[in-house]
Amino acid sequence: MMHLLAQANPPAPMHAVTLGHYLFVSAAMFAIGLIGFVSRRNLIIMFLCTELMFQAAGIALIAFSRFHLNHTGETFVIFVLTVAAAEAAMALALVVLLFRRRESLSGEEWASMKG
Amino acid sequence: MLSGILNSLAALMPAAEAGGDLLHPPKGAMLMLAVPVLTLVGVLACTICAVARVRTKLPAWISVACLAGAFGCVLATFLGYEGPRHAVGFEWIHLQWGGETPRGGGQVPIRALHANFGLYVDTLTLLWMLFVTGLATLIALYASEYMAGDVRTAGYSRFFVAFNLFVFSMSCLVMADNLLLLYLGWEGVGLCSYLLIGYFYKKPSAVAAAKKAFIVNRIGDLGLALGIMLIFVKFGTVEYATLLADSKFQGFLAAATAGDFASIPWDIQLIPALLMIGAFGKSAQFPLYVWLPDAMEGPTPVSALIHAATMVTAGVFLIARTFWVFQVSEYALPIVAWIGAITALLAATIGMAQFDIKRIMAYSTVSQLGYMFAGLGVMTSVGAAFHVFTHAFFKALLFLACGAVMHGFAGQLDLRKLSGVQKMPGWRIVGVTMLVGCLNLAGFPLLAGFWSKDMILAQAFAEPGYSAVGWVLLLTAGLTAYYTFRVYFRVFVGPQHFEPGDEVHGHDDAHGHGDHGHAHAEPAHDGHGHGDHAGHAHGSGGGQHGFHPHPPGWAINLVLVVLAIGAFAIIPLNFIGEHAGHGGWAADMVHHSTAGPLPAGAGHAAEGHGGGHAEHGTFLGMDPHKVMYYVSGVVGIVGIGIAFVLHLAGRTEAARSRADGLLPALGPIPGWAQHKWYVDEFYDFLIRTPLWVAAHLFHLVDKLIVDGLVNLFGFIPRALGKAIRPSQSGVLHGYALAMAGGVAFLLLIVLMAAL
Numbered sequence: 010m011m012h013l014l015a016q017a018n019p020p021a022p023m024h025a026v027t028l029g030h031y032l033f034v035s036a037a038m039f040a041i042g043l044i045g046f047v048s049r050r051n052l053i054i055m056f057l058c059t060e061l062m063f064q065a066a067g068i069a070l071i072a073f074s075r076f077h078l079n080h081t082g083e084t085f086v087i088f089v090l091t092v093a094a095a096e097a098a099m100a101l102a103l104v105v106l107l108f109r110r111r112e113s114l115s116g117e118e119w120a121s122m123k124g
Numbered sequence: 125m126l127s128g129i130l131n132s133l134a135a136l137m138p139a140a141e142a143g144g145d146l147l148h149p150p151k152g153a154m155l156m157l158a159v160p161v162l163t164l165v166g167v168l169a170c171t172i173c174a175v176a177r178v179r180t181k182l183p184a185w186i187s188v189a190c191l192a193g194a195f196g197c198v199l200a201t202f203l204g205y206e207g208p209r210h211a212v213g214f215e216w217i218h219l220q221w222g223g224e225t226p227r228g229g230g231q232v233p234i235r236a237l238h239a240n241f242g243l244y245v246d247t248l249t250l251l252w253m254l255f256v257t258g259l260a261t262l263i264a265l266y267a268s269e270y271m272a273g274d275v276r277t278a279g280y281s282r283f284f285v286a287f288n289l290f291v292f293s294m295s296c297l298v299m300a301d302n303l304l305l306l307y308l309g310w311e312g313v314g315l316c317s318y319l320l321i322g323y324f325y326k327k328p329s330a331v332a333a334a335k336k337a338f339i340v341n342r343i344g345d346l347g348l349a350l351g352i353m354l355i356f357v358k359f360g361t362v363e364y365a366t367l368l369a370d371s372k373f374q375g376f377l378a379a380a381t382a383g384d385f386a387s388i389p390w391d392i393q394l395i396p397a398l399l400m401i402g403a404f405g406k407s408a409q410f411p412l413y414v415w416l417p418d419a420m421e422g423p424t425p426v427s428a429l430i431h432a433a434t435m436v437t438a439g440v441f442l443i444a445r446t447f448w449v450f451q452v453s454e455y456a457l458p459i460v461a462w463i464g465a466i467t468a469l470l471a472a473t474i475g476m477a478q479f480d481i482k483r484i485m486a487y488s489t490v491s492q493l494g495y496m497f498a499g500l501g502v503m504t505s506v507g508a509a510f511h512v513f514t515h516a517f518f519k520a521l522l523f524l525a526c527g528a529v530m531h532g533f534a535g536q537l538d539l540r541k542l543s544g545v546q547k548m549p550g551w552r553i554v555g556v557t558m559l560v561g562c563l564n565l566a567g568f569p570l571l572a573g574f575w576s577k578d579m580i581l582a583q584a585f586a587e588p589g590y591s592a593v594g595w596v597l598l599l600t601a602g603l604t605a606y607y608t609f610r611v612y613f614r615v616f617v618g619p620q621h622f623e624p625g626d627e628v629h630g631h632d633d634a635h636g637h638g639d640h641g642h643a644h645a646e647p648a649h650d651g652h653g654h655g656d657h658a659g660h661a662h663g664s665g666g667g668q669h670g671f672h673p674h675p676p677g678w679a680i681n682l683v684l685v686v687l688a689i690g691a692f693a694i695i696p697l698n699f700i701g702e703h704a705g706h707g708g709w710a711a712d713m714v715h716h717s718t719a720g721p722l723p724a725g726a727g728h729a730a731e732g733h734g735g736g737h738a739e740h741g742t743f744l745g746m747d748p749h750k751v752m753y754y755v756s757g758v759v760g761i762v763g764i765g766i767a768f769v770l771h772l773a774g775r776t777e778a779a780r781s782r783a784d785g786l787l788p789a790l791g792p793i794p795g796w797a798q799h800k801w802y803v804d805e806f807y808d809f810l811i812r813t814p815l816w817v818a819a820h821l822f823h824l825v826d827k828l829i830v831d832g833l834v835n836l837f838g839f840i841p842r843a844l845g846k847a848i849r850p851s852q853s854g855v856l857h858g859y860a861l862a863m864a865g866g867v868a869f870l871l872l873i874v875l876m877a878a879l
Contacts, residue, residue: 047861055856116856124852 031072038065052104052114056097063093146208146246146718147369153209153245158197159257159295160213166190166288174281181275183284184268191264191291195257202250208717210301210365213241217304239362244301248717251509251710252298252441255516256434260291262683263433266524267425269679270531283323283423290316290430297438302363303352306442310348310406313435314341320430321422333418340415344405348442351398355449358392368448368718376452385454396449396456399442407439407493410467414804417474417486424527427482432489432523433516440496440512444505444719461501461584465596468494470801472603477797480537481526481611488565489519491604498597499580502587505719506703507579510710514572514694518564521687525558528676528684529615535625539611543778544620550675555616557684562612564691566605566764569757572691575698577601578756579707585748588741594748601756605763613772614781621778624671706749 042061049055067086074082104114111118169190170183220236243249264287274280293312300306314337322334356362359370367373379387403409408416419431430436443450443460450456468491475487492515499508529545530537546555564573581601584594676684698704703711714720743751770783787794796802853859 043864047857047864050857119856120854122852123854124849 028072028076032069035065035069035072038062038068050115050117052107052116053101055116056100056104060093060097063089146716147365149208149210149244149246149365151210151212153201153211153243155197155201156209156243156245156249156253156299157211157213159194159253159299160292162190162194162197163288163292163295167285167292170281170285170288174278174285177278178281179276181268181272181280183281184264184271187264187284187288188261188268190288191257191261194291194295195254195261198250198253198257201245202254205247205250208244208246211243211245213243216241235360237356237362239302239304241305242301243299244364245299246717247713247715248441248444248509248719249299251513251713252437253295255513256294256298257291259433259516259520260287260294260429262686263425263429263520263524265679266428266527266683267423269677270425270527271423279323283320286316286319286323287426287429290320290435294434294438298441301365302361303355304362306445307348307352310402310438310442311345313430313438314338314345314406317341317419317430317435320426321419323422323426327421330421333415333421337415337419340412341405344402344412347398347401347405348403351395351402354391354395354398358395364445364718373448373452377448380452380454388452393453393456396446396453397459399446399449400456400460403439403442403497404463405439406442407436407497408467408490409439409463409494409497410470411803413467413471413490414807416490417483417800420480420482420486424482424523424530427486428520428523428527431486432519436489436493437496437512437516440493440500440508443497443500444509444714444717447500447505447719450500457501457503458589459501461498461590461593464494464497464499464501465593465600466494467491468498468600469596469603470494472600472607473797474800476603476607476610477794479539479798481539481615482523482530482537484539484607484611485519485522485526488522488604488608491600492519492565495577495580495597495600498584498593502580502584502590502593504579504583504587506707506711506714507576507583509714509719510579510698510707511573511576513710514564514576514691517687517691517694518561518573521557521684521691522561522565524680524684524687525554525561528554528680530625531680532673532675533622533624534671534673535627536623537625539614540779541623542615542621543618543775544616545622546616547620548622548673548675551673553681553684554676557688558612558616560688560691562608566608567601567756567760568605568764569753569760570695572694572698574757574760575695576707576710578752581756582743582748582752585743585752586741591741591743594743598756598759602759602763605760606767609764609767610771610783613767613775614778618772618775619777622673624673 039062042058042063042065045058045061046055049058067089070082070086070089074080074086107119108114166187169186173183173186217237217239219238220234222232223234225231264284267283267287271280271283274283290313293309293316295309297306297309297313300309318334318338321337322331324330352362355367359367359373361367361370376388376392379385385393405412416431416436420427422431450460471487471490471494475484475491478484478487492511496508496511496515499505499511526537529542532551533542536542545551546558564571567574567577581594581597584590584597697709698707700708701712703715707714742748743755770786771781773782775781799805
């Protein structure tokens with residue numbers, strides 16, 4: 010793996026921020042989001058966790074984009090952000106509606122699709 | 125179609141120029157084509173009446189007019205008859221195949237199937253058509269009154285549609301110039317018979333009888349169909365003229381005449397056997413006779429026309445028409461003779477023990493048909509055809525008289541519950557005409573039935589080797605006289621008594637006869653022991669709802685009188701023409717047809733009278749043709765005498781007669797005869813029970829194995845789904861966890877593999 014990381018760049022100075030750092034941040038954010046999504050019951054928090062995972066993926070995309078000196082990833086992230094904004098508006102509206110139905114924000118209230 | 129007519133005309137031209145003979149009739153007799161056309165017009169008009177909801181007697185008058193027109197056409201053709209004629213209606217079936225050359229070489233022979241809607245009009249056809257259309261006209265007139273109770277329903281039109289369709293089918297059957305058209309008519313009359321037996325379709329017994337008639341006939345029809353196919357396979361034609369003139373067939377016929385049956389292949393000898401099965405089915409011969417007595421569930425005019433006078437003679441007609449074909453087999457005609465004799469005796473013994481007068485007449489029909497078959501079997505096609513002709517008159521008469529009684533007494537047919545009907549007001553004509561019919565059926569000397577029955581009896585003794593058949597028939601003649609007069613002496617004469625049947629409702633309203641309001645002082649009683657008030661105008665009637673029997677109206681009486689006069693009028697026919705005294709006119713008619721003697725050259729006379737036989741059987745050493753008149757006359761009178769002693773002399777009540785005293789001496793035999801020798805039960809056991817058991821076994825196989833397998837395949841996914849369904853908790857976190865776990869698991873596998 011180190012061989013891969015060293016490939017495209019000239020010898021990096023010590024303590025410089027490398028692709029590995031970005032990827033670590035991305036992975037950490039994704040893990041935090043996943044853990045939050047699974048462990049929390051509040052619908053808004055769960056939604057925020059999904060956003061967290063979303064952006065973690067975005068960071069990874071931009072990091073690779075920069076690493077390969079290719080702008081496709083960055084372009085893609087801009088589109089993702091646009092969609093995410095619309096999706097956030099809708100999701101929050103849904104949460105509001107769900108709250109009105111049950112007077113609760115707990116995700117466990119909604120389990121009628123039980124087999 | 126026009127070219128087809130011209131072609132067939134061209135094919136017939138040489139014969140026409142030569143003057144024509146039996147097998148190559150010239151074209152003509154176009155008037156006979158009007159018969160099927162007129163009857164079809166009747167069918168259409170009555171159908172329109174049914175659709176237009178006509179609720180008057182219009183369909184009856186249309187039918188009478190159409191049938192009378194048809195009878196007029198037949199009569200005109202008969203009066204202007206000069207020789208056999210061939211009339212082609214239209215080209216019906218013209219198929220041709222073969223001729224191509226297969227790769228292996230050679231050539232597939234060209235074969236063709238030609239069957240026109242063509243009529244072959246010879247004297248046999250005319251003999252049959254005269255009584256078919258004549259009786260149909262009279263019986264349609266009778267039915268116009270008999271069916272009047274249904275005039276306000278659709279049934280009246282339906283009845284006459286089927287009635288006309290029957291005459292159409294019968295005319296196709298009788299006049300066809302080929303076996304395929306005969307088969308069409310054969311199936312057509314079967315269908316009409318089914319429709320008319322099941323006329324009262326809300327009555328379970330009528331529906332059962334209709335199905336029984338249809339199914340039993342189907343067995344016979346299969347034989348006929350196979351016979352026709354075998355004829356086509358062997359001779360390449362279904363047309364009578366081509367078949368009978370076929371050189372191969374003539375060769376077989378010559379061999380048969382010479383007594384050389386061994387040279388005739390077995391499959392040629394099989395043809396008459398198959399045709400015979402068809403004839404046995406349609407003409408109610410043993411073992412296929414069981415449907416005919418049950419067919420009495422239909423309205424009485426139907427019983428008279430279809431199940432007594434005309435349709436059931438189709439089998440006799442088939443054998444008479446293909447009489448030459450029957451002579452190529454060594455065993456065909458002996459089998460016909462014996463089956464006829466057995467049927468005659470069996471049906472007569474059953475008829476002796478029945479109480480339902482219509483059923484007795486049905487068994488007498490079966491018995492008389494047996495006579496006709498025996499007549500064919502002993503080579504007197506003349507006797508058979510003559511008996512068909514006379515029987516048509518007196519049996520129609522008997523049935524119509526019984527029908528009048530049934531109609532007037534609200535469906536009562538039990539001879540124990542009716543007595544002295546002839547003396548009741550308005551019933552004289554029915555009684556007298558019934559007597560005429562009974563005397564004919566019993567073979568009373570000098571009447572028409574006597575002469576025709578006598579011809580068959582005499583020939584049975586004259587034909588060598590058939591004297592046993594003759595004795596059976598002679599015994600049957602005695603039994604016939606007895607059971608016929610059992611009906612007459614019980615129902616029409618003697619002390620007056622009646623109990624109405626179960627169809628009391630509606631009849632009084634429907635007819636409005638004169639003597640309503642007549643006070644009925646007689647108390648309700650048990651029906652026995654009060655029967656001896658001779659002189660009471662109404663006997664000691666059942667008294668329920670003030671029931672009065674209503675005597676028949678003008679239409680029924682007119683038809684009865686015409687038929688009774690006809691039964692006398694045909695007697696002189698026996699004494700005219702070249703065969704005077706031996707069938708007379710009817711013999712001439714049959715002799716000049718394909719049912720007559722074999723053509724010159726074959727050197728064999730189909731008739732015993734022809735002197736073709738070297739040996740001649742005798743009746744106790746005397747010439748049967750001379751002594752049989754006296755013997756059968758005496759037998760008939762003795763039978764009537766026994767009936768008189770047992771059922772009329774000294775009888776004081778309707779339900780019992782002197783014959784009852786004799787029953788214990790006979791042990792269980794009368795009971796067996798009353799139960800029709802348990803033939804129906806035997807068939808039930810032999811055919812229906814195994815079928816029933818097999819059907820249930822197959823049902824089980826179907827249910828357990830076939831359905832079981834299919835259901836198993838349905839069950840597996842359902843069980844699987846049921847097992848894993850609880851994993852779907854419906855909780856969002858569960859799904860998320862499972863998804864994350866799954867991703868982690870896959871990731872682990874990928875990483876492990878990479879390392």
